[in-house]
Amino acid sequence: xxxxxxxxxxxxxxxxxxxxxxxxxxxxxxxxxxxxxxxxxxxxxxxxxxxxxxxxxxxxxxxxxxxxxxxxxxxxxxxxxxxxxxxxxxxxxxxxxxxxxxxxxxxxxxxxxxxxxxxxxxxxxxxxxxxxxxxxxxxxxxxxxxxxxxxxxxxxxxxxxxxxxxxxxxxxxxxxxxxxxxxxxxxxxxxxxxxxxxxxxxxxxxxxxxxxxxxxxxxxxxxxxxxxxxxxxxxxxxxxxxxxx
Amino acid sequence: xxxxxxxxxxxxxxxxxxxxxxxxxxxxxxxxxxxxxxxxxxxxxxxxxxxxxxxxxxxxxxxxxxxxxxxxxxxxxxxxxxxxxxxxxxxxxxxxxxxxxxxxxxxxxxxxxxxxxxxxxxxxxxxxxxxxxxxxxxxxxxxxxxxxxxxxxxxxxxxxxxxxxxxxxxxxxxxxxxxxxxxxxxxxxxxxxxxxxxxxxxxxxxxxxxxxxxxxxxxxxxxxxxxxxxxxxxxxxxxxxxxxxxxxxxxxxxxxxxxxxxxxxxxxxxxxxxxxxxxxxxxxxxxxxxxxxxxxxxxxxxxxxxxxxxxxxxxxxxxxxxxxxxxxxxxxxxxxxxxxxxxxxxxxxxxxxxxxxxxxxxxxxxxxxxxxxxxxxxxxxxxxxxxxxxxxxxxxxxxxxxxxxxxxxxxxxxxxxxxxxxxxxxxxxxxxxxxxxxx
Numbered sequence: 001x002x003x004x005x006x007x008x009x010x011x012x013x014x015x016x017x018x019x020x021x022x023x024x025x026x027x028x029x030x031x032x033x034x035x036x037x038x039x040x041x042x043x044x045x046x047x048x049x050x051x052x053x054x055x056x057x058x059x060x061x062x063x064x065x066x067x068x069x070x071x072x073x074x075x076x077x078x079x080x081x082x083x084x085x086x087x088x089x090x091x092x093x094x095x096x097x098x099x100x101x102x103x104x105x106x107x108x109x110x111x112x113x114x115x116x117x118x119x120x121x122x123x124x125x126x127x128x129x130x131x132x133x134x135x136x137x138x139x140x141x142x143x144x145x146x147x148x149x150x151x152x153x154x155x156x157x158x159x160x161x162x163x164x165x166x167x168x169x170x171x172x173x174x175x176x177x178x179x180x181x182x183x184x185x186x187x188x189x190x191x192x193x194x195x196x197x198x199x200x201x202x203x204x205x206x207x208x209x210x211x212x213x214x215x216x217x218x219x220x221x222x223x224x225x226x227x228x229x230x231x232x233x234x235x236x237x238x239x240x241x242x243x244x245x
Numbered sequence: 246x247x248x249x250x251x252x253x254x255x256x257x258x259x260x261x262x263x264x265x266x267x268x269x270x271x272x273x274x275x276x277x278x279x280x281x282x283x284x285x286x287x288x289x290x291x292x293x294x295x296x297x298x299x300x301x302x303x304x305x306x307x308x309x310x311x312x313x314x315x316x317x318x319x320x321x322x323x324x325x326x327x328x329x330x331x332x333x334x335x336x337x338x339x340x341x342x343x344x345x346x347x348x349x350x351x352x353x354x355x356x357x358x359x360x361x362x363x364x365x366x367x368x369x370x371x372x373x374x375x376x377x378x379x380x381x382x383x384x385x386x387x388x389x390x391x392x393x394x395x396x397x398x399x400x401x402x403x404x405x406x407x408x409x410x411x412x413x414x415x416x417x418x419x420x421x422x423x424x425x426x427x428x429x430x431x432x433x434x435x436x437x438x439x440x441x442x443x444x445x446x447x448x449x450x451x452x453x454x455x456x457x458x459x460x461x462x463x464x465x466x467x468x469x470x471x472x473x474x475x476x477x478x479x480x481x482x483x484x485x486x487x488x489x490x491x492x493x494x495x496x497x498x499x500x501x502x503x504x505x506x507x508x509x510x511x512x513x514x515x516x517x518x519x520x521x522x523x524x525x526x527x528x529x530x531x532x533x534x535x536x537x538x539x540x541x542x543x544x545x546x547x548x549x550x551x552x553x554x555x556x557x558x559x560x561x562x563x564x565x566x567x568x569x570x571x572x573x574x575x576x577x578x579x580x581x582x583x584x585x586x587x588x589x590x591x592x593x594x595x596x597x598x599x600x601x602x603x604x605x606x607x608x609x610x611x612x613x614x615x616x617x618x619x620x621x622x623x624x625x626x627x628x629x630x631x632x633x634x635x636x637x638x639x640x641x642x643x644x645x646x647x648x649x650x651x652x653x654x655x656x657x658x659x660x661x662x663x664x665x666x667x668x669x670x671x672x673x674x675x676x677x678x679x680x681x682x683x684x
Contacts, residue, residue, distance in 0.1 A: 012268075012306075034269075034271065036269075036270070036271045037269045037271060040269065040270060040309050040311065040323070041309070043309065043310070043311045043312060044309035044310050044311065047310035047311060047312055047313050047334065048310055048334070187266070187268050187306070190266060
């Protein structure tokens with residue numbers, strides 16, 4: 001990852017990843033919604049050793065802007081060899097149950113905007129016959145649960161989309177890396193009581209780079225989530241539907 | 246949400262505090278409700294970083310490096326950045342902290358709010374002198390850039406202002422040039438207190454870094470026996486000294502996994518520790534080359550070392566007394582504290598006459614003494630009160646960042662600019678320490 005487009009650069013996980021990439025001297029194109037916050041992340045990256053940092057503030061829900069965004073990023077960095085899709089919202093399950101407007105927002109940001117970006121980036125990387133697409137999905141996408149199935153569905157759809165894209169791009173030499181973090185201690189989960197299952201954004205960032213460097217397919221970070229989710233997925237639906245999860 | 250954030254001494258315990266995490270300079274701070282206090286890394290010892298029944302504004306997310314000019318050595322960073330992070334950035338490029346306390350795990354905001362000092366006080370003064378500018382966010386939403394030129398009164402009130410004047414968002418710090426990450430150090434045995442004064446005076450001519458460890462078990466005529474450490478940043482060439490190649494910071498692998506039983510620090514264990522520490526260091530008397538990390542931050546090697554004092558926590562007491570009264574006052578304070586459990590870490594250092602811009606800054610010309618002892622309830626409170634009294638009597642001062650027991654009257658006597666400072670406190674801000682000093 002030398003010329004990297006980072007989408008959702010102000011998210012805690014993206015920031016931690018940006019720091020690791022900056023320390024390696026990568027060139028970065030950062031995209032986030034809040035210009036002032038994005039500026040702080042860009043300065044941090046530049047100070048920590050990124051060879052180049054460009055930024056653009058944009059609401060990624062605006063899918064019509066994706067084509068030109070990727071083009072500008074490629075121009076600014078003199079090409080792209082990888083992209084990290086890290087933007088997303090947790091949403092509020094109860095609000096999503098009451099109001100389609102709320103549910104749609106979650107699906108739009110987490111799935112539709114990511115799918116749109118992946119279409120643009122997938123085509124570009126396919127044409128250049130190289131590149132790594134790293135996308136942050138979630139363990140929540142592995143099985144729908146009453147406590148967060150709207151968020152889970154948005155991530156589950158993303159995971160399936162990535163599987164198909166990986167299948168399509170394998171012959172072009174493009175890696176599609178799905179990262180499924182478990183609980184992460186970020187502002188997104190500030191309201192949740194923390195326990196031993198929570199990982200730091202730094203831990204997740206290291207997992208992301210390891211997966212990207214190794215051109216892995218699907219990884220759980222931290223790794224123990226693979227076992228937890230294996231169990232969660234194996235519970236028969238007849239039992240699962242009566243569980244309070 | 247309630248939390249388990251405590252001070253480093255873990256006494257007093259604050260059981261009813263909520264937290265409000267700050268992640269961005271653009272974040273606003275809560276305006277209604279409980280009183281507020283910035284909380285960085287929680288390395289203050291007593292209650293100056295606690296806010297019982299209030300809210301702690303945690304700044305660990307405000308840790309971005311905003312700029313570093315390798316030509317001038319000025320670094321701009323957000324207030325939650327730790328000294329460790331700064332060192333990792335600047336040391337490979339030839340710059341070190343102008344002043345550093347004995348741990349690198351403090352935030353820049355905390356270093357300013359406590360106007361920390363280091364082994365080079367006689368040459369460099371306090372940390373606050375190297376803070377060129379910072380931005381202060383007040384609870385009314387206003388933001389003030391402060392420097393010796395812009396809002397100088399706010400600048401002076403905030404340096405050493407115990408986090409009470411508002412939240413520091415970012416700061417510009419002037420680093421000092423170094424040639425490499427090494428210091429040349431020398432250990433000199435001291436026979437007694439008089440020897441400390443003598444060696445101190447001599448050493449300060451040539452050594453930028455000086456500090457003394459005192460064997461707290463040596464009393465009477467031998468009081469003040471110990472080891473004097475002096476050093477300088479290494480020159481570009483080492484003149485025959487073996488050069489350690491590693492420029493890496495010395496990572497810590499150790500942590501104290503749980504609270505040790507309170508009994509583990511008793512007279513016998515301290516005596517044993519002191520005996521070995523004294524002799525082990527005596528064997529390494531001549532000049533030697535050391536990486537900066539173990540020299541400046543020996544205790545950082547052991548994460549959470551505060552747990553060795555057991556569940557009830559511990560006190561650190563640090564005072565400064567003027568040179569004129571130092572001999573008698575130090576003797577009395579050391580003898581008085583030795584009657585309790587002796588302190589495994591007794592540290593002496595002279596402060597020079599370079600003054601700080603901070604009105605509430607603790608360092609002042611004289612000799613500073615730091616001691617720590619496990620919390621044993623009332624008995625320890627009485628001891629601290631007694632040490633506080635002796636310090637006041639000697640015309641000295643006690644360090645608020647390490648205090649859990651000074652009296653409000655003495656606090657006012659130690660800090661003559663207190664009244665002026667009070668009008669700069671943010672009306673929404675307070676701390677457990679502040680309420681204790683202003684009952």
